[in-house]
Amino acid sequence: MxxxxxxxxxxxxxxxxxxxxxxVSLGIWIKSGGRYETRTNKGISHVLEHMLFKGSSKYSCRQxxxxxxxxxxxxxxxxxxxxxxxxxxxxxxxxxxxxDILSDMVLRPSLPRADFAREKAVILEELxxxxxxxxxxxxxxxxxxxWPGHPLGMGIIGFEDSLAALTREELRSYLRGHYVPAGIVVSAAGSLEHSGFCxxxxxxxxxxxxxGKERAAYLPVEDAVGAGPRVKLLRKDTEQTHIAMGFRAFPREHKFKYASVLLHIILGANMSSxxxxxxxEKRGLAYEIGTQVKRFHDTGAFVVHAGIDNGKAAQAMEVVIAELRRIRRKTVEKRELKRAKDYFLGQLMLSLEDSMEQMLFTGEAVALGGGIRTYEEIAAGICKVSAEEIKDAAGEVFTKNKLRFAAIGxxxxxxxGFSRLWPGLE
Known part of the structure; x- marks a missing residue:
């Protein structure tokens, strides 16, 4: 396949x-992104992505x-x-x-001077x-x-000063250093034949x-996360309090890669979580609440996010902490675990019926170095996950020391106001 x-x-x-x-869905993947940047040039990958659509040697932006x-x-x-x-x-x-269009954009972008200045202004507005x-x-x-002080903690778009200082010459230098054949994956899915496409x-x-070698390199993440919890609160005139609670978790190829996905589904991936x-549903404390798993080469995170009534944020977080503590201490029942596995495999199967999803699935797997796993291989890995393994993964992640919490409202x-909750994860 x-x-x-x-x-x-x-x-x-x-x-x-x-x-x-x-x-046919086609994708040209560059093994470079936000974490390959520094504080000085933060946002350059995103700016370059925008600029490649402004024209190439053979095609104008409109063409x-x-x-x-x-x-x-x-x-x-x-x-x-x-x-x-x-x-x-x-x-x-x-x-x-x-x-032909994608390859010309990637290899021979025109990077028009007038468009560069205009696009930086657009991205500043996006920021x-x-x-x-x-x-x-x-x-x-x-x-x-x-990820304090690390590119992973600085956002994809960058900062106002880094964007303002960015030059076309820096853009071209970045292009030469990262957009090289050994750093490129071309992924395709649909009505095609492999040898002809090659x-x-x-x-x-x-x-x-x-x-033969990519010049691109990224700054590794240090294992030590420091004593927690760490909290950042931003007072803003909003109708809701928006919270994000995170814990440093597992890198992409960790032994708990499947267990962490099932943990996410059980806790917050859907309406039955x-x-x-x-x-x-039970307490009416939030309209939106869910979880997210972030996985990178050498690090990861498990995130709980919610939009909560301004007067009920602490009450909602108390419930969240209780649920994290419960899944850390008590094994998931067989029926709930089976439902999570069936949900994941069903969602994956349905998505892979689309050529674009197949292209993204294979391209990302190869570009990020994990290799392609077939649906059957993934299903075998998911089916092997035990309730004890999920409990072990939760126990390793959901600790007071790893807790990071941000809120805006x-x-x-x-x-x-929140510190009284943290002992629940001891």
């Missing part, structure tokens, strides 16, 4: 043939959009902490065109927008607590030459 080829230039090509589809959308397709890009991706979905007959959205900005505050990629990337039931007060 999945095929992978590493070409002589160092370029990696991975495909998933879906012969009954009439479309890029009109060529893809004129065929009924779609195009996009995104920057994460550890990768940047440029993607299109087009009818299978337009696959060569889609690859201000997120700061005005407490449900988003609270996660940035939490990241600062989870030949297309060979032609599209021929001008890139050979580069424990936190949704206890906090919203009109009535957050000071740390003393």
């Amino acid at each position: 999945y095929k992978k080829t590493v070409m002589k230039t160092g370029l990696t090509v991975v495909t998933c043939s879906m012969p009954l589809r009439r479309s 890029i959009k009109e060529s893809v959308e004129g065929a009924g397709g779609s195009l996009n890009g995104f920057t994460s902490e550890e990768a940047t991706c440029y993607l299109v979905k087009v009818p299978a007959a337009k696959m060569r065109m889609g690859l 201000k927008m997120y700061k005005d959205l407490p449900q988003s900005y609270v996660h940035e505050l939490l990241d600062q607590l989870l 030949r297309m990629c060979g032609a599209a990337f021929a001008s890139a030459g050979k580069n 424990r936190l949704f039931h206890e906090v919203r 009109a009535a957050v007060g000071d740390e003393r």
Whole structure:
């Protein structure tokens, strides 16, 4: 089903043939993102992603959009902490065109001077927008607590001063250092044949030459997290108090990688989860509450987030702490564990019916170094997870020492209002 080829230039090509589809989804993945930056150039990966859509040697900005959308397709890009991706979905007959556009954008971007100044201004407004959205900005505050002084704790977009100081020359230097064949993965899924697609990629990337080693490097995360809890509160005139509670957790390939996913599903992934039931359905303390798992090469985090009535934040957090303590101390019942496993595998199966989801699934796996696991391999790993393993994972993560807590709202007060809750995790 999945095929992978590493070409002589160092370029990696991975495909998933879906012969009954009439479309193809293509993605060019760059093994570089927010954590490959420094405080000085923070946001450069995201700025470069924006700028690549402004034109290339063969295609103007308008031609890029009109060529893809004129065929009924779609195009996009995104920057994460550890990768940047440029993607299109087009009818299978337009696959060569889609690859030609993406490869020209990545290898030969024009980076127009006027667009550079204008796009920096747009991104500065994007930065201000997120700061005005407490449900988003609270996660940035939490990241600062989870990874203080590290690029993972500085956000993808960057800072006003780092964006203002960024030059086109720095952008080109970053491009030369990170957008090299050995640092690129081309992922495709849909109506295609692997060897033929590899030949297309060979032609599209021929001008890139050979580069056996990526120059890109990132700053490792130190294991020590320091004594907790650590709290950051921001008083702001809002109708709700937005909270994000996080704990340093497991890296991408940790032995608890499947257990942590099931822990997330049981606690807060859907409407039948424990936190949704206890906090919203049973007590009416929040409209939105859920959990999130973040996984990187060498670190990770487990996050609880919620939007809570301004006068009930501490009460809601007391319930959350009680649920974290319960799952840490008491094994999950067989029925609940089976429901979590069935939910995860069902969601994965349904998502992989779409060519775009398949492209993202395979491309991310290869670009981030974990290798591709088939649905069957993942299912086998999920099915092996025991209730004791989930309890062990929860016990390792949910501790007072690892606790980091951020809140934004009109009535957050000071740390003393929440500090009485923390002994619940001792």
